[in-house]
Amino acid sequence: QQQVKQSPQSLIVQKGGISIINCAYENTAFDYFPWYQQFPGKGPALLIAIRPDVSEKKEGRFTISFNKSAKQFSLHIMDSQPGDSATYFCAASWGGSRLTFGEGTQLTVNP
Amino acid sequence: GAGVSQSPSNKVTEKGKDVELRCDPISGHTALYWYRQSLGQGLEFLIYFQGNSAPDKSGLPSDRFSAERTGGSVSTLTIQRTQQEDSAVYLCASSPDRGSGSPLHFGNGTRLTVT
Numbered sequence: 001q002q003q004v005k006q007s008p009q010s011l012i013v014q015k016g017g018i019s020i021i022n023c024a025y026e027n028t029a030f031d032y033f034p035w036y037q038q039f040p041g042k043g044p045a046l047l048i049a050i051r052p053d054v055s056e057k058k059e060g061r062f063t064i065s066f067n068k069s070a071k072q073f074s075l076h077i078m079d080s081q082p083g084d085s086a087t088y089f090c091a092a093s094w095g096g097s098r099l100t101f102g103e104g105t106q107l108t109v110n111p
Numbered sequence: 112g113a114g115v116s117q118s119p120s121n122k123v124t125e126k127g128k129d130v131e132l133r134c135d136p137i138s139g140h141t142a143l144y145w146y147r148q149s150l151g152q153g154l155e156f157l158i159y160f161q162g163n164s165a166p167d168k169s170g171l172p173s174d175r176f177s178a179e180r181t182g183g184s185v186s187t188l189t190i191q192r193t194q195q196e197d198s199a200v201y202l203c204a205s206s207p208d209r210g211s212g213s214p215l216h217f218g219n220g221t222r223l224t225v226t
Contacts, residue, residue: 006153032212043115043202043217044154051212089153098144098167099215103153 004092006102014110019077021105023090026071030092034099035064035075038087047088048075080109113137115218117203123224124193132188132221136205143186144215145178148200157201160186193225 005024013019023033034049050057050064050073057064063076077084090102116135124130136143145157156170160180171177175194180186190197200222204215 034214036215036217041219043204043219044215045217046214049212049214098156098159100156101146101154104151 004090004100004102006090006105008105009103010106010108012108012110013080015080015082017080017109019080019084019107019109020074021088021090021107022072022074023092023102024070024072025092027092027094028071029094031094032092033064033066033073034091035062036089036091036101038089038104044089077107080107082109082111085109115203115205115216117201117218117221119221120219121222121224123226126195126225127192129189129191130193130223132190132201132203132223134186134188134203134205134218136184136186136203137216138184140205140207140216141183142206142208142213143180144204144206145186145188146202146204148202148220150199154202157188190223193223195225198223198225 007022035047036044037047038044048059048062048064050066052068055066061078066073085108088105091099093099118133143160146154147157148154158165158178159167162183163180175191178188200220202217202220204217206213206215
């Protein structure tokens with residue numbers, strides 16, 4: 001029940017395209033859903049996060065869509081750029097619990 | 112504002128040796144986490160500290176792994192009698208508090224290679 005399942009494992013998009021990464025969870029107690037971005041040789045960094053009381057959150061080119069009934073959430077990267085090439089992790093937690101991370105998606109944006 | 116600092120950045124050790132990995136969290140952050148990231152894999156939780164105590168050490172894979180935190184600041188992860196399967200990047204993160212929604216600030220990790 002603590003698992004967060006992420007797909008796809010890898011994703012290649014063209015510059016200017018939309019990148020979409022999906023996550024699904026089982027634990028309905030989860031109340032915090034962040035996305036982290038990791039560049040090679042660096043630690044993950046918080047990109048954007050959402051709570052289940054809203055269905056969408058947008059920050060610049062990055063949007064989280066949240067479907068509480070389906071227990072799914074996704075990250076959309078609009079106008080994808082080569083500089084967005086990185087590994088993206090979804091995660092979830094509840095109360096004071098630790099973050100449980102998805103398996104990661106390696107995104108490549110071709111120029 | 113320095114971030115989370117981890118040392119060493121790389122460590123190569125022989126199977127059976129003990130290793131110590133160090134984490135200096137952001138000043139004032141009370142929560143500290145250790146995660147492990149194997150090649151191409153996600154982040155595996157190891158242990159969580161609130162202050163100097165470890166209320167959740169459920170992710171430590173075996174009794175060869177231990178960790179401590181002193182002065183509510185620096186933490187050390189110790190792996191005894193290292194095995195090849197211990198090879199991974201060990202990431203430390205700190206957070207202002209434990210509450211859900213408190214962002215984790217990660218260091219750049221220690222890449223451990225056991226030969």
